[in-house]
Amino acid sequence: MNPMRAFLAAALLAASLAGCARKDPPPKPAEADASSSPATAAAKPAAAASQGSGAILFLSADTRGYLGPCGCSENMRGGIARAAAQVQSARKGSLPVLYVDGGNSLFGEQRLKPGQVPQEERKAKALADAMRHMGLAVRATGPLDDTQGVDFRKGLGLPELAPGAVKLLPAGERKVGVVAATTAAQLAEASAQARAQGADFVVGLLDVTLDVAQQAVEQPGLKADVVVATRTATEFSGEENRLVRSAVPVVALQSKGRSLLRVDLAYAPQAGPFALQKGQDDLEREAAALEQRTALLDKDINLPGTDPKLKALKQGKRDELVARRQALLDAPPVTSDGVNAFTLRFVPLESSLPSDAEAVALVSAYDADVGKMNLAWAKAHGQDCLPPAPGRAAFVGNEPCRTCHEDAFPVWKKSKHHLAWETLEQVGKQFHLNCVGCHVTGWEQPGGVCRLDKVAGREDVGCESCHGPGSEHADAPGTHNIIASPGESVCVTCHNPENSPHFDFATYLPRIVGPGHGKP
Numbered sequence: 001m002n003p004m005r006a007f008l009a010a011a012l013l014a015a016s017l018a019g020c021a022r023k024d025p026p027p028k029p030a031e032a033d034a035s036s037s038p039a040t041a042a043a044k045p046a047a048a049a050s051q052g053s054g055a056i057l058f059l060s061a062d063t064r065g066y067l068g069p070c071g072c073s074e075n076m077r078g079g080i081a082r083a084a085a086q087v088q089s090a091r092k093g094s095l096p097v098l099y100v101d102g103g104n105s106l107f108g109e110q111r112l113k114p115g116q117v118p119q120e121e122r123k124a125k126a127l128a129d130a131m132r133h134m135g136l137a138v139r140a141t142g143p144l145d146d147t148q149g150v151d152f153r154k155g156l157g158l159p160e161l162a163p164g165a166v167k168l169l170p171a172g173e174r175k176v177g178v179v180a181a182t183t184a185a186q187l188a189e190a191s192a193q194a195r196a197q198g199a200d201f202v203v204g205l206l207d208v209t210l211d212v213a214q215q216a217v218e219q220p221g222l223k224a225d226v227v228v229a230t231r232t233a234t235e236f237s238g239e240e241n242r243l244v245r246s247a248v249p250v251v252a253l254q255s256k257g258r259s260l261l262r263v264d265l266a267y268a269p270q271a272g273p274f275a276l277q278k279g280q281d282d283l284e285r286e287a288a289a290l291e292q293r294t295a296l297l298d299k300d301i302n303l304p305g306t307d308p309k310l311k312a313l314k315q316g317k318r319d320e321l322v323a324r325r326q327a328l329l330d331a332p333p334v335t336s337d338g339v340n341a342f343t344l345r346f347v348p349l350e351s352s353l354p355s356d357a358e359a360v361a362l363v364s365a366y367d368a369d370v371g372k373m374n375l376a377w378a379k380a381h382g383q384d385c386l387p388p389a390p391g392r393a394a395f396v397g398n399e400p401c402r403t404c405h406e407d408a409f410p411v412w413k414k415s416k417h418h419l420a421w422e423t424l425e426q427v428g429k430q431f432h433l434n435c436v437g438c439h440v441t442g443w444e445q446p447g448g449v450c451r452l453d454k455v456a457g458r459e460d461v462g463c464e465s466c467h468g469p470g471s472e473h474a475d476a477p478g479t480h481n482i483i484a485s486p487g488e489s490v491c492v493t494c495h496n497p498e499n500s501p502h503f504d505f506a507t508y509l510p511r512i513v514g515p516g517h518g519k520p
Helices: 003-023 029-034 038-049 080-090 114-133 152-153 184-196 210-216 281-301 308-329 357-381 408-415 416-426 463-467 471-475 505-512
Strands: 053-060 097-101 136-140 166-171 173-180 199-204 225-231 243-246 250-252 257-269 273-277 341-349
Touching: 029 408, 053 080, 053 173, 053 357, 080 114, 080 257, 080 357, 114 136, 114 357, 136 166, 136 173, 166 184, 173 184, 173 257, 173 281, 184 199, 199 210, 210 225, 210 243, 210 250, 408 416
Parallel strands: 053 097, 097 136, 173 199, 199 225, 225 250, 273 341
Antiparallel strands: 053 257, 166 173, 243 250, 257 341
């Protein structure tokens, strides 16, 4: 057996032994959430088995104002509480742990409507509090951090790194230099300064997209060991983790707080340059294969109408695969004697991973506050939607449809569309502006509803969500005045990559049609 396969076998054995060791007394309440999953249990023997000296870095970037996933689909990745659990778990080991943020994290867009301001500012403050709880060492900034102005950003009190600046962080026996930049030339100059100031390992935080970052690392004079591209081009362009292996590796994280980057540093007895560990190919292939199997199970689990027993079995298998993958990620890297080495590993924040209790409390406080704030703002400042243009239909709600289409309603009531508003109420998010639009009918459309305090009668994804405003059809029924045909273009306005990552129109459509509703 070659050394890498032996290492993989040892890592998986450690995960199995960790599962057996759970007969120990239960953890203290403050640690219960970070100690309850097989994946986290596997991290403990891995940390204890670590030999030699080194450090662990966790990096986030392009979080875009996300405290957690929307929850519209099952097994969604992400969440600051899961990220915090990963960092805090690593700190239980013997190696120093640093947490760094690459920026573009506080807001999701650069311009806010007046009604969005209370919610988005409160969310940014909750993110800042969570980062402090995680022991944030330093962060770069980007345009999405300055949505509410520089003064607001600075008022959050986070340790920041200006473009072109250098920050040296103690990391056990070595120093890690973090540099921020917006151009290739600035990155090269700042990385050289970091080396001159005594940095042993240099991380470049470059506020550009991955493609631009790949060009930047080809510039002469660059002294960084790894460069993180901290910005995605569009809201939905950061759907995958990306690692480009070049002379200086370039990383782009999955956006919206869905993954962390973990950098493991292993120190040789003497200081010197760091080499990206080449012997982890088998490890990466094994982890990638487990992730692919997990993704296939996710599609089955999210398929409408899946038998509950079968769904539970598939969910159990999925959780097992996530635990096995996490055990590989948490295992200590293998290094050659006498060489300073590092590994780069993505940590997808899967739904079955633990959450940090204090971070959960911060998110819960935000959820409670923002609903009250948004409802109060709507009552004080909200404005009704504009009426439809002359000759255009208005929204009338489901009841006028029932008069002629009573046989369609049983089909609708069996679908999740019928429970759209209830799902928000169950988690206390019925007054969250980034949720409500896909859970009511006619949100912010002419003749629809534009105020959180006037949603009554428009709850759920009703007939007009798919078929368009129905006042003219209700007054004079006929095929000529049905505004919209429920094609794929209508569905993907809500069933987008973020809210419904496994959506497939041809697969989902037959699940919501029936006699009187799409079938003869």
